[in-house]
Amino acid sequence: xxxxxxxxxxxxxxxxxxxxxxxxxxxxxxxxxxxxxxxxxxxxxxxxxxxxxxxxxxxxxxxxxxxxxxxxxxxxxxxxxxxxxxxxxxxxxxxxxxxxxxxxxxxxxxxxxxxxxxxxxxxxxxxxxxxxxxxxxxxxxxxxxxxxxxxxxxxxxxxxxxxxxxxxxxxxxxxxxxxxxxxxxxxxxxxxxxxxxxxxxxxxxxxxxxxxxxxxxxxxxxxxxxxxxxxxxxxxxxxxxxxxxxxxxxxxxxxxxxxxxxxxxxxxxxxxxxxxxxxxxxxxxx
Amino acid sequence: xxxxxxxxxxxxxxxxxxxxxxxxxxxxxxxxxxxxxxxxxxxxxxxxxxxxxxxxxxxxxxxxxxxxxxxxxxxxxxxxxxxxxxxxxxxxxxxxxxxxxxxxxxxxxxxxxxxxxxxxxxxxxxxxxxxxxxxxxxxxxxxxxxxxxxxxxxxxxxxxxxxxxxxxxxxxxxxxxxxxxxxxxxxxxxxxxxxxxxxxxxxxxxxxxxxxxxxxxxxxxxxxxxxxxxxxxxxxxxxxxxxxxxxxxxxxxxxxxxxxxxxxxxxxxxxxxxxxxxxxxxxxxx
Numbered sequence: 001x002x003x004x005x006x007x008x009x010x011x012x013x014x015x016x017x018x019x020x021x022x023x024x025x026x027x028x029x030x031x032x033x034x035x036x037x038x039x040x041x042x043x044x045x046x047x048x049x050x051x052x053x054x055x056x057x058x059x060x061x062x063x064x065x066x067x068x069x070x071x072x073x074x075x076x077x078x079x080x081x082x083x084x085x086x087x088x089x090x091x092x093x094x095x096x097x098x099x100x101x102x103x104x105x106x107x108x109x110x111x112x113x114x115x116x117x118x119x120x121x122x123x124x125x126x127x128x129x130x131x132x133x134x135x136x137x138x139x140x141x142x143x144x145x146x147x148x149x150x151x152x153x154x155x156x157x158x159x160x161x162x163x164x165x166x167x168x169x170x171x172x173x174x175x176x177x178x179x180x181x182x183x184x185x186x187x188x189x190x191x192x193x194x195x196x197x198x199x200x201x202x203x204x205x206x207x208x209x210x211x212x213x214x215x216x217x218x219x220x221x222x223x224x225x226x227x228x229x230x231x232x233x234x235x236x237x238x239x240x241x242x243x244x245x246x247x248x249x250x251x252x253x254x255x256x257x258x259x260x261x262x263x264x265x266x267x268x269x270x271x272x273x274x275x276x277x278x279x280x281x282x283x284x285x286x
Numbered sequence: 287x288x289x290x291x292x293x294x295x296x297x298x299x300x301x302x303x304x305x306x307x308x309x310x311x312x313x314x315x316x317x318x319x320x321x322x323x324x325x326x327x328x329x330x331x332x333x334x335x336x337x338x339x340x341x342x343x344x345x346x347x348x349x350x351x352x353x354x355x356x357x358x359x360x361x362x363x364x365x366x367x368x369x370x371x372x373x374x375x376x377x378x379x380x381x382x383x384x385x386x387x388x389x390x391x392x393x394x395x396x397x398x399x400x401x402x403x404x405x406x407x408x409x410x411x412x413x414x415x416x417x418x419x420x421x422x423x424x425x426x427x428x429x430x431x432x433x434x435x436x437x438x439x440x441x442x443x444x445x446x447x448x449x450x451x452x453x454x455x456x457x458x459x460x461x462x463x464x465x466x467x468x469x470x471x472x473x474x475x476x477x478x479x480x481x482x483x484x485x486x487x488x489x490x491x492x493x494x495x496x497x498x499x500x501x502x503x504x505x506x507x508x509x510x511x512x513x514x515x516x517x518x519x520x521x522x523x524x525x526x527x528x529x530x531x532x533x534x535x536x537x538x539x540x541x542x543x544x545x546x547x548x549x550x551x552x553x554x555x556x557x558x559x560x561x562x563x564x565x566x567x568x569x570x571x572x
Contacts, residue, residue, distance in 0.1 A: 117494055117495070117496040118496060118497075119496070119498070120497075121498075137493055137494065137496075139494065166494070173494075176491045176494050179480070179481045179484050180481060180491060180492070180494050180496075180499045181495075181496065181498060181499060183477065183480065183481075184477065184498050184501075184502040184503075185498065186538055187473055187477050187535075188502055189553065189554055189557050190531060190534040190535050190538055190557075191469065191470065191473050191531065192557040193534050193553065193556070193557045194465070194469065194527065194530050194531045194534050195465045195466060195469075196556075196557060196559070196563070197530070198465050198527075198530075205465060205466055206466065206563050207452055208403055208423065208425065208452070208459075208462050208467070209403070209466040209467070209564075210403040210404060210405070210423075210466075210467065211404075211405075211406075212407075212467060212470050212471065212504075212505050213466045213467060213470045214564055215501050215502070215504050215505065216470040216474055216501070216502055216504075216505060217470075217560055217564070218498075218502075218564075219498050219501065219502060220554075220557050220558070220560045221558060221560060221561045221564075222554075224550075224551045224554035224555050225551075227554060228547050228551045229547075231542060231547075231550060232545075232547050235542055235545075238542060239539060239542055239543060242535065242538070242539045243539065244480050244483070244484075245477060245535065246532060246535050246536060246539065248476040248479050248480050248483075249472070249473075249476050249528065249532050249535070252475075252476055253528045253529065253532065256517060256521055256524060256525055256528070257525060259518075259521075261515075261517075261518050264510075264514050264517060265511075267475065267479065268475055268506075268508075268510035269510050270479070270482075271476075271478040271482060271506050272506070272510065274478040274506045274507060275507045277482070277485075277492050278495075278503070278504075
């Protein structure tokens with residue numbers, strides 16, 4: 001089996017690692033505009049050789065893991081270059097614009113719209129980790145638009161990688177993901193900003209930071225090049241969730257200003273049930 | 287050595303575990319209004335026996351780890367009941383009101399105002415963990431108001447537990463800690479609330495949540511009984527930091543509304559330097 005990974009970073013590189021494990025005879029081709037990343041991927045044995053689009057007709061499986069703005073530009077070109085049996089899947093954090101862009105593509109049936117809910121705050125080939133997808137959810141959109149044979153082969157691979165599958169339409173995906181992923185990133189980035197802005201004058205502040213602070217700002221280490229286009233493509237949903245979050249923070253501030261400690265206590269008690277909810281989430285073990 | 291732990295939960299219980307490790311001949315006495323916690327602490331061997339204030343004169347060291355509102359009420363009583371050589375330390379997340387309450391106490395010199403920056407989102411005796419304080423910062427306020435002999439003995443113990451010491455005045459402590467701890471908790475609680483409120487109508491949403499979401503809402507599992515009085519005692523500082531945080535979130539929302547993606551990208555790049563800052567934070571290994 002020939003697998004082409006377009007964009008060989010954390011996501012694509014982790015797919016390469018796991019596919020090599022479950023399909024020992026696979027040959028992995030790396031495609032990337034970043035020559036340094038390609039060399040790194042080769043030296044880490046994530047890929048067997050470097051390639052470009054001219055060889056895409058040799059591909060059985062193409063995994064596209066690049067920023068979502070580049071995805072919209074590149075996926076139509078990739079779909080042109082494949083053979084009739086190739087499966088092309090993406091790993092984009094947004095789905096509406098990507099699916100819309102490809103809806104009338106002549107090879108739409110070779111494409112499977114995916115969002116594997118997995119990752120870390122790091123990026124690049126050296127961030128790739130084995131077993132990243134074990135037990136994680138892979139959201140597939142518009143499954144009915146993918147040819148049956150391609151569906152079947154992709155699902156077989158996902159099962160081997162240990163992924164749970166959920167089907168969803170692109171609009172529902174983008175709406176929900178704004179709450180459970182995009183908002184967390186903004187919350188984290190702005191928390192980091194608030195504290196860093198303060199720290200300019202008060203150098204000692206970070207001596208006082210503990211693991212709770214680290215946990216809430218962890219996502220502020222994420223790649224701006226990857227996240228800016230995600231926020232752009234999911235603009236409406238992100239604005240809505242952000243508005244609700246700001247509203248809740250204002251409510252908390254108002255309760256504090258009005259010395260309504262019973263209200264504060266009750267809000268926290270109600271939110272404590274996040275414990276049970278989180279118990280259902282498959283997490284990275286690292 | 288006789289150590290009394292008043293409030294035998296995560297913080298007090300973890301002190302008990304570590305002190306037993308470094309001082310094998312210690313005898314640990316547990317004092318708690320929660321009889322179930324006392325029994326649990328006994329069965330977990332966190333304490334050697336249950337006790338009450340009537341035996342405080344036997345104490346060499348008293349660790350007070352109870353909610354900060356109860357602290358303000360109980361510390362003066364505890365300081366009355368000790369002997370002239372006893373050291374009383376607290377582990378409260380606020381320092382100004384506690385120090386102010388004790389400033390004219392006849393036994394003020396037996397008291398050491400501490401805030402060990404360590405913990406998890408869990409609570410109760412079963413949450414106690416060995417090595418919690420290893421490599422963590424212990425902030426000590428108004429060191430000059432504690433008798434030299436007591437200072438010396440306390441610092442020796444902290445060193446054995448592997449703690450780094452920072453000295454600070456109570457007002458600076460409360461101001462800085464609002465940024466690096468109290469704000470993280472509110473951010474996390476309100477993020478949890480925003481998503482839970484949505485989830486009432488959309489059950490599937492949590493299938494989509496990954497480790498990033500888990501990380502940002504982890505602190506929303508924290509105890510409301512412990513955190514409500516912290517926010518109350520540090521009201522002014524928390525209101526200020528919360529105002530700045532809301533301002534930054536509004537700024538982000540405005541950039542999104544105005545399609546200022548360059549601005550968004552730059553904000554994220556500037557905040558990425560949290561990476562280097564976080565590298566300096568001693569974290570829980572679990």
